[in-house]
Structures are given as structure tokens and as C-alpha cells.
Amino acid sequence: MIPRVRFAPSPTGYLHVGGARTALFNWLYARHHGGTFVLRIEDTDTDRSSADMVTGILDGLRWLGLDWDEGPEVGGPHAPYFQSARLDRYRAGARQLVDEGKAYRCYCTAERLQAERQAAEARGEGWRYDRACLGLSAAQVAAFEASGTPHVVRFRVPDEPTGFDDAVKGRLDFDGAHIEDLVLLRSDGHPTYHLSVVLDDVDMAITHVIRGDDHISNTPKHVLLFEAFGAAVPRFAHVPLILGADKKRLSKRHGATSVTEYSRLGYLPDAMVNFLALLGWSPGGDREVMTRTELVEQFALDGISGGNAVFDTEKLDWMNGQYIARLPIDELAALVAPELLTAVPDAAIDPRDPWLHRLLELLRPRARRLTEFAGQARPFLVATVSYDDEAVKKHLAAPDIAAHVAALVEPLRTLEPFDEAGVEAVVRATAAAQGIKAGALIHAVRVAAVGRANSPGLFEVLVLLGRERTVERLERLLTFLSSRT
């Protein structure tokens, strides 16, 4: 059997990391088995859904590289993929169950139900719908209809136990007596989630439902509905939730929660995918950094762990650093160029420039996020660097430091060729001649070159800057030092 899986977000918010991981697991499962990944938008809650949110979710999936085979924009044999466009189908489904005696109309007021529920809660008890409308006579129904009393359609939950074999949790059993007669169709004629998911999964021939843990207690209801519609019950896999560092459900106060936000913060989609895949799933060995292809090859439902997982930003950062280190340099340049331009608007940035590539090569071992490049690259892009106070205090304190730096200017001006080995030889020889440690001179020159106390290796830095700018910056430092005293 070729699996058909689906990701069915409701557009009541952006694509958050939990949803993204659910989508990823579905995608990995589909790709691993050569199946079909369906994207469906669950927008039956019209009050809370919006078109903008749909766009946001689509963009998030695209950014992660999770392409869908059927769904919005690409269409497919089971279109439309928006629940809001299938309302008639849900009504027909509800009617069918009513006709078959598997569901019934309920005229109870929301007020009454709410009062019952509150009263029960006050007593410290639970409350399920009391089936007041289950045994209505034809005359009673006619009376309600004649008076125009609105009604919902409720599913008649059988009193027997139900259960299913979850691919992650194992056998799960529920007592029908604990499940209330859930509403299928609201009084405004809109379906509830339970009706629409099941009908969609039936119509779209979904074979595997991979979704969040929070749906476990809905699943027996869904199983019952699949059976009521005479459809095959798909296989379920309930994946644990993602929590914040405080072990609470991930929310805004944990910082970034939308994948779009992670893209803005300088994370690479591949890193995000790799990290998310490992949150709650393991290939079984010691593998951590894996390509998309490897993830697809390795992915299996039985590798999903049972417990909730804490979203560890530190590890994400590390993972991102791994991907930054491995990214082809021209791709890195293309990604970073816009940020460099923002930081230094008048810089001449060409993503294909070998000089830029060299700069990024020097910078990337110390970068964990793309957004860090602009700051680190700045001294190399501006005409004149500004000196960091701390760096000046620390490395330019020696009284005759100016003389030592000055001694470097001529040798560097005439050095041929101006390469790393040559620059290093000159710097070390000068330090020796001046009777100071090479490190002291290096630190001073670093401040002259980049204005800071740290940077990539100084000789690489100077060569990258080139002879002219190197000399220029040394002289500028000398001017600065003389003006200071």
C-alpha cells in the first residue's frame, strides 16, 4: 500500500515549530515510502481563520523545503483542499448519519449545557451530554422545527469500548461510556473539527494520520466515525509535544515559535529540519548531522519517542553552525549579501566576488547564525574602522606602542608578495627587532585593522584587506595614537 499522509493545519496562527515538526514527520514518512504528502487547510473555524495565515503557513513549509503533492496552489484529485469549500459535503455526511440512526438532532441550548457543566464541576465531577434529545418523539421534533429552534447534530457514541493501535504509543483503549455524544454539525450548519477531519481523511484516502499527542483523546471518536461511515480506519501515530525550557507547552514567552521567525533570526532551513527531526525521533544510532536524503532514508515511525521534548535553542544554534560550516560558499554569500548591504549600504557587495568568499570563509567558523555575519564583516567593508574602547585600553596601553606599530609600516609597504607567510614574517621580525613579544604587536595591529580585540587570524585579515588598506589603517592608528597624548 502506498501511503497517503496529510498535514492539516488550521490557519488560526503562523506555522509554529510544533506544527512544523508534525509536517516534517509526515513529509519524511511520505518521502521514505514514496507516498503522497497532502496539505489541507482546516479553516472551518471562520472566526479565527484568515487568508494571511494560510499564506504564512505555506511560506513556512516552503522555507523548510517541505513540498506537498496535493493541496493549495498545486491542486490534486481530491480538491478542494480547504475545508471551508467542502461545507456541503460535511452537511451531507451528517445527514447520512442521522438517516442511518447513527446521529441525531439536538435542540438543547448552549446555556443549559453550560450550566449543567458548571454545576457538575462545582461538585467536582465531570459531565457528559445527557442525551436529552436522543429519544425525542417525532412530534417533539416537529414542534421544535415548527418553532424554528436551532439544533446541532450529535453523534450517537456507542457504549462499547473502542481502541486502536498507535504506531508510537502502542495499544490505546477507551471506554465509550466516557465519551460524550459529540457535536458533528453546529447550529449554524458548520461542521466541527471531528466531522470534517474524518470526512476529509475518508475522501482523501488518507492511510496514516501522523499528528500531535494532543489528539489522542479525540482519536477514539474519530475511529468511531470512520466506522460509522463504513470507511477504513487509518493507522495513527501520535507524536509527543514540543515544550519550552520550563517544560511548559511552547508559547510566545519562550521566544521565537514561528518558523518564519527562525528564518529571520538567521537559521538555515536544513539546520532547522535536521534539528526538528531529532526532536522526538531518533534513527537509532549516534547520527546527528544528517542530510535531508539521509533523514528520508532513515525515517521510521517506530523511532519516534514517547515523551515530550524540550526545544533546546543551544543545540539548534550548534546545529545551525554545523550547516553554516558546510554550506557551499557561493550559497552562503548569496544568503548573507543582503544583510551586509543593510549593515553597510555603500559597500560594493557582489555575492560572486572571490574576495567576499574569502572573507566569509574566515568568518564562518565562528558564526552560528547568518545574522552574525554583518557585524563581523563590517570592518572589512567600511572605509574607516572605529576603535572599540575596550580594545584600545587593552592593547594600545604600552607607552611606546606607536613606535612599534610605526616600525611595521615600511616593511609592509614594500613586502613582495603581500601574502600570509610574508606578512607573518614581517610582523614577527619587527616585534623581535623592537624587543617585544609578537603577540603584543599582533594585538595592536588587530585594533588598527579591525578596531576590535578579536578577529580571524591577523595575517589572513591583513592579506584580505590588502597592502594598501593595511598601510592606511596602520597610519590612521598612528594618527589616532598621537592625537591621544
Place this chain on the structure above:
RNA sequence: GCCGGUAUCGUCUAGGGGUUAGGACACGUGGUUCUCAGCCACGGGACCGGGGUUCGAAUCCCCGUACCGGUACCA
């Protein structure tokens, strides 16, 4: 309250009737070195508690505890 789930280093996890309980992130120490980062080496750090089954339990079973989810005319 009721229903369901989960429990291995701080975090993500591997493993699983007999192991020195493995890896990764983070942390600490040392090395490389001109700084920072990186890289390399080393180190500290875990089977929730109690019973039971068994020659032997972290692993299987039960109870407890904690945490999570659900308990809607939300999804």
C-alpha cells in the same frame, strides 16, 4: 474530579533481564594559537520512588509520584 499518555545525565536521546548504561548539545580542564571562534584530548554528570517476578531488574508487572494532553456548537 474523570479519561489517556510519558518518565535514562541540565537538554535531545541510544540501549535494554547480566553493559565500565553509549552519543550529541551545554558545562569544566588541557592542547593548538596572535585574540575570539573552531578543532583535538580529557573530565564531571542519568535509568522518578516503592513493591513484586527472577539466580539477577534500569529493562517485565503492579502501586505511588511528577509532568503532559484531553475532558467545547476550538482545532
